[in-house]
Amino acid sequence: MLRFLRTRLQQGVRTGAFPGGAVELPDRFRGRPRLNASKCAQCERCAASGVSGLLTVTEQGRPLLDVGECRFAPEETAACPQGALRFTREHAMASRTREGLRSETGDVQLATALAQRTRKLFGRSLRLRSVSAGSCNGCEGELIVLGTVAYDMARFGIEFVASPRHADGILVTGAVSVNMREALMQTWAATADPRLVIAAGVCAIDGGAFRGSPEVSDGVPAELPVDLWIPGCPPHPLTLLDGLLRLLGRIESGEARPR
Ligand code: SF4
Incomplete structure (x- = not known):
């Protein structure tokens, strides 16, 4: 036990400084x-x-x-x-609208916060049901990283939950294959109002490499009102976390602190 405690003390804090400070990104990182x-x-x-x-x-x-x-x-x-x-x-490039991702130069209309009433209803947490709708699992890999000690999204009250009944919204990855479309719609229907829809990754945004295939819906179907579009293939954990915190009004307002 003592050896375990000593090792943990020697390891120190491994969680990245974001959003309070700069995060060192590898040379191979390709941003917006x-x-x-x-x-x-x-x-x-x-x-x-x-x-x-x-x-x-x-x-x-x-x-x-x-x-x-x-x-x-x-x-x-x-x-x-x-x-x-x-x-x-x-790394910051999530937007509240699809149009916000288009411009002449690559500028993005960065996500704004949800209405105060909705944020009040969610309280100080955000619970999401992840729906892998035909993803290659690259996006899921980055979502898992968000829960590791390096990013530790739980310190902001953001968690993935197993049931849509317990969720404030769904986070969709993948181009939405024909076989997953009904499951996606049912998951959304099972989530209580007010509910969020987040499209993460180019596949969920518009089908990505699978766009135009009769086997996919070219991303999140138009019937679902997307609240946050997060680009990337897959999106970097920093891009994901930045978008979620902006949606919660915790970056824009300078409140990007743990709970
Ligand atoms: S956006 Fe990229 S990483 Fe994510 S599911 Fe599509 S191909 Fe895979």
């Missing part, structure tokens, strides 16, 4: 994409590269960067001969 519109020749090589619909050209002839469609793959930036497209080190 950014477009230098003045360098973009609108040559459509991005679309031709076939990696995603990340960058398109509007009817007005302006580039449109959709962070929701980004797969954070090196091929996406490598396709641009001008070097106009690059990944930043910015």
